Amino acid sequence: MSKSIAREFAKGLWSEIPPFRLVLGLCPVLAVTMSVENGIGMGLATTFVLVGSNFLVSLLRNVIPPKIRIACFIIIIATFVTMVEFIMQAYVYPLYLKLGIFIPLIVVNCVVLGRAEAFACKNPILPSLADGLGMGLGFTLSLSLIGAFREVLGNGTFLGLQVFGDAFVPFGVMVKAPGAFVTLGLLLAFMNLVPVKK
Template sequence: MAKTVVQEFTKGLWAEIPPFRLVLGLCPTLAVTKSVDGGIGMGIATTFVLVCSNILISLLRNVIPKQVRIACFIVIIATFVTVVELLMQAFTYALFLQLGIFIPLIVVNCILLGRAEAFAFKNKLISSLADGLGIGIGYTLALAALAALREILGNGTFYNIPIFGPSFQPFTFMVQAPGAFICLGLMLAGMNMLGKK
């Protein structure tokens, strides 16, 4: 049992890391990773929703009728997204403004619906909790890594702290849409090369 729980947790940290291995959740991945704080903020918000929805769906898996399970999953996910949105408005308003429309769009993030359908609806509470936490942490780490690369090259800062001298000329396209695609492509290529070794 403990070995299975550890496996469910660790798979999300490398083997099934959402943007790079499962290639899911790319819209917010590309949109909110202009800065490290935005990437980490979105990752934590998504992790909270993922863990809470996995737990509730696992607990209700024998009650939810199979014919309406997707609709039930969306209602559960939307409830926790609303909780996250209200908490961010109350306690991290600057981050809330930075992430903007992408907070409510967590509802339609295919990572959450995919984990609900493929895992939480078929497994018990502890395994579903481990799965949600592992996938969420892996997603947060992926967003933070992509955001760090884009922020360092595009602004010359890390977590809004300058790391190069005043003569540094940033590659400003890295914090724009083309830079997001280029960085994601390079990181996907790196992950595939590491995976083959």
Template structure:
């Protein structure tokens, strides 16, 4: 069992990492990764919903009617998204404002619904927990990496955490004379950065 749990967790970190291997969940991946902070914030929120929904779907898989399973999955996911949104409003309000509409849109993230349908509905709670946790961590690391590339080249900074009074991170990493490629923090830069990371993943291989 331990070996199986380990396998289900590790696969989401590399072999089946959602944005870079399965090419899923690209809407938030492209939209919110202007900074490392945004990438980590969206990734953690998505991972929370993914883990919780996987556990509940697995626990109720013998009760949920097959004909209406998708609707049930969406209701479960929406409930946990609401929890995540309220927690972010309460404890990370600047980040909540930065992510905006993309927090409630976690409900329609194909990674979460896909794992509920393809895995949690067919496997036990512990395996579903390992699957959700691995996919969630892999998704978070992918968004953080993409945010780092975009922010580093587009703003010459790396922002880890923002509060109402201070910013935690690194400023002017390449020096004050470096001229940032500002298009990297715009929509075209998101596609260019994602393409570079996909290329790197393909070069490294399995």
């Protein structure tokens, strides 16, 4: 039993890591990963929502009538998203200002709804929690990685600290939308080179 829970957790970090293996939830990936800090913040906010919604969906899985399950999932997810909004405003206000409308947009992140539909509504609470936590942390990892690439190349900094000397001219395009698409595409290709053990 504990072995399978560990497996549910670990799969989110490598074999099914979103958004590389599961190509879902691209909007926040593309839109907010201008810097590592944004990546981590967005990733953790999404993790909170994922864990919360997976827990509640799994808890209520026998109560929710199948016909209206999507509507119920959406209510649950939106509740957690609004909670995150409050919490971020109360404790990390500058980050909240930077992420702006992308916090409410977690509600339409397909990773969250996807996990509720594909996993949590069919599995007991503990594996669902593990799944949510794993997926969330995997997502955070990916976002920070993309954020790191874009920040280092596009701004010459890492977490706000200068990494190159003055001679380095940042390619500004990396922190704009095209940089996001290209970075994600190339990282995805790189991930494809590394096979997943079945």
